[in-house]
Amino acid sequence: MKPIVDMSSLELAAYVCDTLKQRGILTTLSGGFCTEIYSHGDYTSMDIDLINQYNEDHKKIVSVMLELGFKQDGRYFYHDNAEYAVEFPSGPPAVGSELIKDVAEIETEAGVLRILTPTDAIKDRLAAYYFWNSDRTLEQAIWIAEKNEFDMENIKLWSLKEDMAEKFTVFKTQYKKIMSAKQGTK
Amino acid sequence: MIEVLFGSRDKENVLQYILAKEKGYASQIADFYGTKPSQIIKQLEALEIGGVLASFQVGKARVYQYNPNYYFLNELKALLKKVRESYKPELIERLLHSKIAPRRKNKPTFERKSNETNS
Numbered sequence: 001m002k003p004i005v006d007m008s009s010l011e012l013a014a015y016v017c018d019t020l021k022q023r024g025i026l027t028t029l030s031g032g033f034c035t036e037i038y039s040h041g042d043y044t045s046m047d048i049d050l051i052n053q054y055n056e057d058h059k060k061i062v063s064v065m066l067e068l069g070f071k072q073d074g075r076y077f078y079h080d081n082a083e084y085a086v087e088f089p090s091g092p093p094a095v096g097s098e099l100i101k102d103v104a105e106i107e108t109e110a111g112v113l114r115i116l117t118p119t120d121a122i123k124d125r126l127a128a129y130y131f132w133n134s135d136r137t138l139e140q141a142i143w144i145a146e147k148n149e150f151d152m153e154n155i156k157l158w159s160l161k162e163d164m165a166e167k168f169t170v171f172k173t174q175y176k177k178i179m180s181a182k183q184g185t186k
Numbered sequence: 187m188i189e190v191l192f193g194s195r196d197k198e199n200v201l202q203y204i205l206a207k208e209k210g211y212a213s214q215i216a217d218f219y220g221t222k223p224s225q226i227i228k229q230l231e232a233l234e235i236g237g238v239l240a241s242f243q244v245g246k247a248r249v250y251q252y253n254p255n256y257y258f259l260n261e262l263k264a265l266l267k268k269v270r271e272s273y274k275p276e277l278i279e280r281l282l283h284s285k286i287a288p289r290r291k292n293k294p295t296f297e298r299k300s301n302e303t304n305s
Contacts, residue, residue: 099257127255128254
């Protein structure tokens with residue numbers, strides 16, 4: 001195993017996620033770092049949010065993180081040789097009122113990272129746009145959509161269930177506009 | 187009303203305030219209920235760690251809102267609305283209809299003097 005200082009942020013997330021999984025603690029990457037991975041660098045986050053899937057005792061997580069050389073500062077864990085902070089938001093992982101059941105996996109040299117699928121990562125960003133009117137997260141949802149295969153119909157049905165038909169139309173229109181502009185330039 | 191479920195009256199108050207006003211920060215909520223900001227901060231932080239609330243910084247204030255990705259949010263809000271119906275009418279009125287008056291900068295806040303608490 002390569003030392004943490006030589007790991008990319010993706011490998012670091014995978015290393016922590018995989019180590020915890022081996023100890024019986026299931027976590028799933030969500031939030032800003034998920035956007036960073038799927039937007040291929042259009043967005044930069046500085047923290048890794050690993051959702052504590054079944055709300056395992058936080059003390060168990062603290063014990064593993066200290067063992068891996070991290071230091072705890074409130075909710076965050078820092079490592080002297082890593083730029084990114086790691087946080088463990090409480091589970092269950094959800095987008096709006098929908099429980100996330102299927103997750104994607106990314107294999108790295110340092111371990112396997114459990115991560116929201118691109119479709120759920122878009123919904124995660126859209127939830128903040130839908131409920132907080134955050135244009136910034138609408139933009140992030142479009143970045144993910146531009147660069148990954150996803151299920152637009154699934155997002156539409158979810159949006160209708162969340163009573164957000166109008167805002168879904170805004171997302172879809174902006175996404176299509178960007179994609180047509182891209183195709184026009186090819 | 188259901189502090190036994192939430193573990194404290196302050197936590198119930200915080201949840202009700204943010205449900206009614208959509209967002210809030212510690213001193214605002216503390217002013218509303220006439221309690222200490224430190225007690226409210228403790229509950230806000232616990233609720234954020236638990237994924238119920240999410241916060242963002244606005245100037246010097248940390249503003250809290252419900253986390254739209256909290257899986258039990260609809261059910262929690264439905265419960266809180268039912269609980270609110272059983273509150274005193276004056277409190278319901280203040281929660282639902284009172285506008286928050288802008289507070290003058292540096293305006294002194296009311297503090298109970300120590301000799302008052304002993305009387």
